[in-house]
Amino acid sequence: MLENRHIMITGAASGIGKAAxxxxxxxxxxxxxxxxxxxxxDVADSLPDAHSAIADxxxxxxxxAIIASFPKIDGAFNNAGIxxxxxxxxxxxxxxxxxxxxxxxxxxxxxxxxxKAQLPGLQANGGGAIVNTASVMGWLGAAxxxxxxxxxxxxxxxxxxxxxxxAPHGVRVNAVLPGxxxxxxxxxxxxxxxxxxxxxxxxxxxxxxxxxxxEVAEAAAWLLSAKSSFVTGxxxxxxxxxxxx
Ligand SMILES: NC(=O)c1ccc[n+]([C@@H]2O[C@H](COP(=O)([O-])OP(=O)(O)OC[C@H]3O[C@@H](n4cnc5c(N)ncnc54)[C@H](O)[C@@H]3O)[C@@H](O)[C@H]2O)c1
Numbered sequence: 001m002l003e004n005r006h007i008m009i010t011g012a013a014s015g016i017g018k019a020a021x022x023x024x025x026x027x028x029x030x031x032x033x034x035x036x037x038x039x040x041x042d043v044a045d046s047l048p049d050a051h052s053a054i055a056d057x058x059x060x061x062x063x064x065a066i067i068a069s070f071p072k073i074d075g076a077f078n079n080a081g082i083x084x085x086x087x088x089x090x091x092x093x094x095x096x097x098x099x100x101x102x103x104x105x106x107x108x109x110x111x112x113x114x115x116k117a118q119l120p121g122l123q124a125n126g127g128g129a130i131v132n133t134a135s136v137m138g139w140l141g142a143a144x145x146x147x148x149x150x151x152x153x154x155x156x157x158x159x160x161x162x163x164x165x166x167a168p169h170g171v172r173v174n175a176v177l178p179g180x181x182x183x184x185x186x187x188x189x190x191x192x193x194x195x196x197x198x199x200x201x202x203x204x205x206x207x208x209x210x211x212x213x214x215e216v217a218e219a220a221a222w223l224l225s226a227k228s229s230f231v232t233g234x235x236x237x238x239x240x241x242x243x244x245x
Contacts, residue, residue: 001225003028006072010057010114011080012044013037015183016133019213020077021047023221032070034063035080057110063117073121075224078114079133081107081151087189089144100147107151108158115162119171127170129228131220132159134175136239156235163233172232174223179239180210205240 002024009024011017012033021033021043031050033040034057044052051070055062057080067073084103085095111132122128137145138152156175163173180186180201191198202209219238222228237243 001027001221001227002075005029005074005224006032006070007075007077007224008032008034008067008070008073008114008118009077009079010034010110011133012052013040015185016178016181016213016216017077017079018043020079020217020220021050023214023217024077024224025050027221027225029075032066032073034066057114058105060113060117063113067117067121072125073118074125074128075122076114076118076128076130077133077220077224078111078118078130079220080110081133083145083185083190084147085193087185087191087193089194091144092146095147103147103151104154107148108154111155111158115158115173119162119166119169122171123166123169129172129224130162130166130174131223132173132175133216133220134159134177134235136177136179136237136243138175138177138235139237139243159235160233167232172223172228174228174231174234174236176216176219176223177235177237177239177243178211178216179205179237179242181213181216182210183213186210204245205242206245207240209240211238211240 007029013035025047033052036056040052044050053066134155135152137149138156142149159175216238
């Protein structure tokens with residue numbers, strides 16, 4: 001499905017990005033895996049045709065240099081993100097301003113930086129596809145997670161706006177909106193910081209469980225492939241029916 005595609009994945013050291021690396025590799029892609037966590041090297045080493053770079057997505061010079069080091073770019077899965085406060089939930093009145101700034105810096109400014117760096121190469125290649133990881137919290141409010149929800153609403157705004165700018169150049173831009181996903185963000189941080197949240201998270205998905213990271217990565221693979229050739233500016237919920245309620 002992704003043969004001969006050169007695809008960049010951010011946040012590839014863990015969770016959804018790591019699962020995407022395996023799945024995109026199985027579909028034939030050549031990968032550039034980016035993360036600020038050096039475990040991204042191990043992920044690249046375990047796969048055929050995968051290169052890695054350690055960088056923060058808010059560092060525009062580093063991101064531009066990584067893209068320049070890659071022979072070409074046909075696609076990107078802009079997936080790196082943070083939940084803020086190590087998964088703890090706090091109302092806006094108690095939420096530290098510095099943490100709000102950090103969440104927005106990574107989830108919004110970091111995505112902005114990647115999109116800006118990726119688009120010229122994709123357009124120069126005559127087309128391609130980008131998928132951004134938002135969240136169902138890009139559609140819904142979330143008590144205790146206002147900064148995160150605001151950042152994911154912004155991911156959808158960026159996705160839709162940039163899809164319009166990129167369409168004349170043959171570049172499609174879409175977003176996946178996961179519900180709760182079994183990754184370290186949730187199982188090692190969110191569930192530990194919020195007792196009882198694991199059962200609650202499963203119960204709000206009509207399918208009765210949280211997602212596996214691979215289920216989100218498969219949706220991203222489809223949006224990056226030619227099989228979704230007339231889909232752009234779309235927000236695809238991968239949420240077990242949560243947002244249908
Ligand atoms: N897990 C969930 O329930 C869930 C639900 C909806 C959306 N998401 C989104 O999915 C994406 C992936 O999350 P995950 O669950 O796999 O989490 P994760 O914490 O397991 O993985 C996120 C990866 O992103 C990297 N990263 C974070 N900030 C970075 C930065 N500034 N520069 C470079 N790399 C950075 C981390 O080092 C980590 O490897 C995020 O955008 C997250 O908001 C997750």
